Amino acid sequence: MTNISKSLVEWYSRYKRDLPWRETKNPYHIWVSEIILQQTRVNQGFNYYYRFIDKFPDIKSLAFSNIDDLLKIWQGLGYYSRARNMHFTAQDIINNYDGEFPSDYSELIKLKGIGDYTASAIASISFNQATPVLDGNVFRVIARIYGISESTQRNAGKKHFKKILQEIIPDENPGTFNQAIMEFGALQCTPKNPDCENCILKSVCFAYTNNMVAELPLKKQKITQRIRYFNYIYIIYKDFTFIEKRTNNDIWKLLYQLPLIETENKVSIENLEKTQEWNQLFEGLEPEIDINFYKKKHILSHQILVTHVYKVRINTMNDFLLNNYLKIYMSTLPKYGIPKLLENYLKVANK
């Protein structure tokens, strides 16, 4: 065990946070926690983890669950493909692995939704394999300590980081080492303003000794955001409203939403009423539009959604609504998994 590994593990035993998934080696629990924690901060993932395990305590309950129920649990967490892939993989494990989680990295990585990071995490934590994890935290820690200015965007860069990690990961308790270096990145070696003066590794850290902490790791180039215009319509018909399921390969796939008219540009309600979609929606009806409407810019990593939600009351229905949307009691809306944007809206609208 190298000095650096030893320092990290000792630091970890002293400063680690108590987290529910750290009390187990059960691969199912580790899997659930690792998937939730991808792209998600620990604090945010906490309650999702509890709800998930409560609702789906084992692989079997997940495999036989309804995807709608799973997405309801996942609502607001984002990256919904994670939930869809988990559902698929749970069934895959029941059908093709006798319901037993594979115990080897090479098998784990074949599963849908499990890539290099998650396969390494499960293999090391649950099955004691010395497979180093490389996530954003580890990337930062290694880049700074060893002074690596390569990007992990490219395979060559990733290999370099992996090679270093493979050399310092101990054979004994590799899972603890993996968690230690990630926790160190999350708490000590933070992206901004890390507390280097009080760091146990400052004497061996390349970035610190060369005054390059701000420059390492290499910054990711930012992506351009596409602007989209979403006009949602909250239709009220007696005690009912109308929703639809998003099935295209687009954001929020398999989540539910209010009737949507997406436009090329920002449109006023007057111009929205002139669109073909609007006229189809309300053909033969006399929609009463609430003069108050909801307006919000919803920012995603890769899209900016300029959103309006209009509340519209109708007294009769037409075939188009009945054929293309789900007519549901408004009171049952909370049962459906919907995008955060609409969740936020409904909180205001139903007040």
Next chain:
DNA sequence: ATCCCGTCCG
């Protein structure tokens, strides 16, 4: 504004 940097898909 910048961080999440994981995985899949085309």
Next chain:
DNA sequence: CGGACGGGAT
């Protein structure tokens, strides 16, 4: 290999 995929925290 490059782009798509959410939403919150800081």
